[in-house]
Amino acid sequence: MDKTEVMTTLKLAAVSHRAWLSNAQALIDGIPLDKDKVPVSATECEFGKWYYGDGQRLKSIPGFKEIEKPHDNLHQTYAEIFTLLYGEESQKPSFFSKLIGRAQKAAAEKQEAAKVKSLVLKDRSTEVIDRLEQLEKMINALGEKQLANYMT
Numbered sequence: 001m002d003k004t005e006v007m008t009t010l011k012l013a014a015v016s017h018r019a020w021l022s023n024a025q026a027l028i029d030g031i032p033l034d035k036d037k038v039p040v041s042a043t044e045c046e047f048g049k050w051y052y053g054d055g056q057r058l059k060s061i062p063g064f065k066e067i068e069k070p071h072d073n074l075h076q077t078y079a080e081i082f083t084l085l086y087g088e089e090s091q092k093p094s095f096f097s098k099l100i101g102r103a104q105k106a107a108a109e110k111q112e113a114a115k116v117k118s119l120v121l122k123d124r125s126t127e128v129i130d131r132l133e134q135l136e137k138m139i140n141a142l143g144e145k146q147l148a149n150y151m152t
Helices: 003-030 046-052 056-057 064-084 095-098 102-141 145-148
Strands: none
Touching: 003 046, 003 056, 003 064, 003 102, 003 145, 046 056, 046 064, 064 102
């Protein structure tokens, strides 16, 4: 894999991460979307599949391993949001709760809490993108031979 291919792969990884974030935000905003488009697990999203799959070819390059923790933190925050929005208790309000409107109030409170947490999610996403951009700069500074040495 030459430098151009590596840089293209990194750009595609960033695009897939941004698409995941956009879908996550859509779910948080209440837009109907298949939940499978926004995997909770850090290894199930397209970025995670790349990072833990083909991306491992870059693991010796300084900066690559520093992406993992922010990415895990991002998914941990999203798991908290997902639980707020789709947890078991939010799925099955009692008949009495529905009757007196408590279910709607509880759902609105959970939606608001999810929106607040979405700010943390965006910050964590920014950290992932920043680390990816740092890795791109590192790779860009390497010669083809140096890059090849890291990838063997």
